[in-house]
Amino acid sequence: MAPTPQPIPANIAEPSQEPPPSGRWADRLRAEFLAAAQDLDQIGEPGEFAFYPDRTWHGYTYIPVTATTANAYQLYGYVRFVAATDGRDQGDFSAYADFTDETAERNPQWQLDLCDEVVGAWRGLDGAAASITLVWGQALIEGGATATAELGEVTADQCALVDDRFTLVAADDFAGALLEVRLYDAAGEELARESLYDDE
8 A cells, every 4th residue: 555645543542342331330420420511400400321332542531421301402421531451440530511402303314313522633744633533423223333433535433333322533624534424234334424514
């Protein structure tokens, strides 16, 4: 393969390492997330929490979270902590939370329900920079097996679906390309695609 004039970072995050949170671990994550959301009381009490596959990048593990609230908003965000290594426990917890009224229930035409948040930056050649973006979502159509993050012609990340949910960590807005999420079935056939910028 010939050298590329502007290398694009790909597969920079570790694949998911843990099963979906449960028990006391799920309780700890809920508590951290609710602490970050405590000033969002106008949206109503959150219902059941959905956890998404964990992804680790740059020494931090991210576990995204969503919940539908009593006032029909979607509460979304993530819990971040220092990745556990060499038998050490997780530490340095922090969380991010926000909400939206753009929900899958209000948009029955959606095939993918996506959330995203910039979590870092990456510098390329000649001052080019990318936004490292955490993307999490749920497939709203049947048959999905894998979600990918596509940046131009490069597959920047991929994640196997767990309970129809996925988490991606990928460079965005780099070398003239913008991030797009695609859904594939087990045979590698594309089922759906959505840009993070469709609304713009």
